[in-house]
Amino acid sequence: MSDQWIDVCAVDDIEEEDVIRFDHLQHSYAVYRSADSEFYATDGKCTHEAIHLADGLVMDHVIECPKHNGRFDYRTGKALGAPVCVNLKTYPVRVEAGRVLLAVGA
Amino acid sequence: MAEYRAAFEPATRPVRRDYRLTGNQAARAVEQGLASATWYQSPVPRKRLKELMQRRDGPALRDTGLWLLALLVTGTAGCWLWGTWACVPFFFAYGVLYGSAANARWHETGHGTAFKTRWMNDVVYHVASFMVMFEPHVWRWSHARHHTDTIIVGRDPEIVEPRPPSLVKMALSLVSLPHVFNTFGALARHAAGRLSDQEQTFIPESQWPRVVWTARIWLLIHAVTLATAVALHSWLPLMIIGLPTLYGGWLNYLFGVSQHVGLAEDVLDHRYNSRTIYMNPLLRFLYLNMNYHLEHHMFPMVPYHALPQLHAEIRHDCPVPYPSLWAAYREILPTVWRQRKDPTWYVQRPVPQASDAVVHANAVQ
Numbered sequence: 413m414s415d416q417w418i419d420v421c422a423v424d425d426i427e428e429e430d431v432i433r434f435d436h437l438q439h440s441y442a443v444y445r446s447a448d449s450e451f452y453a454t455d456g457k458c459t460h461e462a463i464h465l466a467d468g469l470v471m472d473h474v475i476e477c478p479k480h481n482g483r484f485d486y487r488t489g490k491a492l493g494a495p496v497c498v499n500l501k502t503y504p505v506r507v508e509a510g511r512v513l514l515a516v517g518a
Numbered sequence: 519m520a521e522y523r524a525a526f527e528p529a530t531r532p533v534r535r536d537y538r539l540t541g542n543q544a545a546r547a548v549e550q551g552l553a554s555a556t557w558y559q560s561p562v563p564r565k566r567l568k569e570l571m572q573r574r575d576g577p578a579l580r581d582t583g584l585w586l587l588a589l590l591v592t593g594t595a596g597c598w599l600w601g602t603w604a605c606v607p608f609f610f611a612y613g614v615l616y617g618s619a620a621n622a623r624w625h626e627t628g629h630g631t632a633f634k635t636r637w638m639n640d641v642v643y644h645v646a647s648f649m650v651m652f653e654p655h656v657w658r659w660s661h662a663r664h665h666t667d668t669i670i671v672g673r674d675p676e677i678v679e680p681r682p683p684s685l686v687k688m689a690l691s692l693v694s695l696p697h698v699f700n701t702f703g704a705l706a707r708h709a710a711g712r713l714s715d716q717e718q719t720f721i722p723e724s725q726w727p728r729v730v731w732t733a734r735i736w737l738l739i740h741a742v743t744l745a746t747a748v749a750l751h752s753w754l755p756l757m758i759i760g761l762p763t764l765y766g767g768w769l770n771y772l773f774g775v776s777q778h779v780g781l782a783e784d785v786l787d788h789r790y791n792s793r794t795i796y797m798n799p800l801l802r803f804l805y806l807n808m809n810y811h812l813e814h815h816m817f818p819m820v821p822y823h824a825l826p827q828l829h830a831e832i833r834h835d836c837p838v839p840y841p842s843l844w845a846a847y848r849e850i851l852p853t854v855w856r857q858r859k860d861p862t863w864y865v866q867r868p869v870p871q872a873s874d875a876v877v878h879a880n881a882v883q
Contacts, residue, residue, distance in 0.1 A: 478818070480665055
């Protein structure tokens with residue numbers, strides 16, 4: 413299976429230390445920009461109750477779910493404690509010509 | 519005589535809905551799209567919401583320090599004056615700090631929003647959980663469900679007063695007796711390695727060992743306290759650990775009832791099932807601003823110290839707040855009284871219509 417690179421948005425469409433929602437082929441992704449302007453992507457919904465993470469809070473390298481405050485390290489997808497137990501799936505991201513590109517399985 | 523009595527009885531007894539998480543109402547809630555549903559949120563610009571959601575250690579360090587200091591001072595004075603009437607006001611204050619204020623600390627640290635530093639949240643969470651006898655791993659998951667399915671019958675494990683309400687249970691709850699009785703039963707069950715069917719619906723299996731070991735540790739602490747009291751031939755150890763949950767829990771119960779009791783069930787809009795009540799600074803300190811309960815439910819990411827600002831952002835889109843706890847109870851008490859005979863009755867709060875997005879369930883039963 414090869415990765416398919418999808419155009420998500422312009423770099424400046426995501427503020428530093430923030431996250432946006434990106435939907436593609438009926439799948440929701442969360443695309444993050446860290447405080448040092450690195451970009452990351454995970455599944456868009458919390459593994460606990462399928463809440464959109466893009467409405468949550470980015471702190472350092474942690475995304476906190478807006479509903480139950482479950483926390484994940486968005487660089488690795490690792491669940492950091494109750495009420496989340498299942499890790500998030502992560503996706504490769506790269507920046508090209510001022511655009512953020514997301515790799516999804518082809 | 520039998521005919522005379524029958525003439526004054528209602529034609530049918532009030533029907534109690536099945537509030538269990540494993541009963542028929544649980545299945546109905548799922549069928550009707552009330553489980554894990556999308557809830558109404560008042561519009562707040564993302565930039566402003568991010569500001570409000572920011573975590574800080576300062577306010578919680580101040581409020582936790584004050585709380586612990588007040589516990590130390592009142593507890594020490596109570597012990598010092600033990601055996602005289604002068605100890606009563608000190609134990610009264612100690613009990614409220616232990617059995618009621620700890621609930622707000624449990625709640626806010628459970629959300630992880632009190633402190634910015636995670637371990638501070640965790641330490642205060644476990645201490646406060648013990649004080650109010652909320653098993654930390656059980657209630658963390660139970661409260662997550664409460665936020666997912668707030669006052670959805672068959673889904674929410676934290677509905678304080680199922681309809682029709684029992685006035686006897688409500689009276690006993692002022693001294694936390696039903697809660698403490700049930701918790702000791704649960705502790706015994708958990709210490710033996712068993713979780714109830716209902717608990718298994720909202721606690722992941724991976725967390726069950728934590729539930730079991732916490733129950734064993736708690737029972738050990740209570741046993742040591744009791745043994746100390748027996749050895750010393752004194753109630754004093756129990757006045758410091760354990761009994762304050764009972765004699766100081768009344769304010770916690772008054773706060774708890776004021777949050778949702780008497781309002782709508784099975785709606786997907788917190789403006790119809792949660793109250794915001796203006797309170798004085800002392801009550802807000804004890805309650806950690808949870809009097810802004812509607813705001814808390816709509817945006818649980820916002821820390822307690824930012825709830826007044828959030829309230830200012832969305833108040834135009836919400837029902838008029840109650841001016842005091844007393845004002846809220848002037849609505850709650852007659853409603854509860856009426857629900858004894860008519861469990862379908864509830865208070866319908868006037869909500870600004872421009873953004874009215876409530877979703878009511880069609881069927882009550």
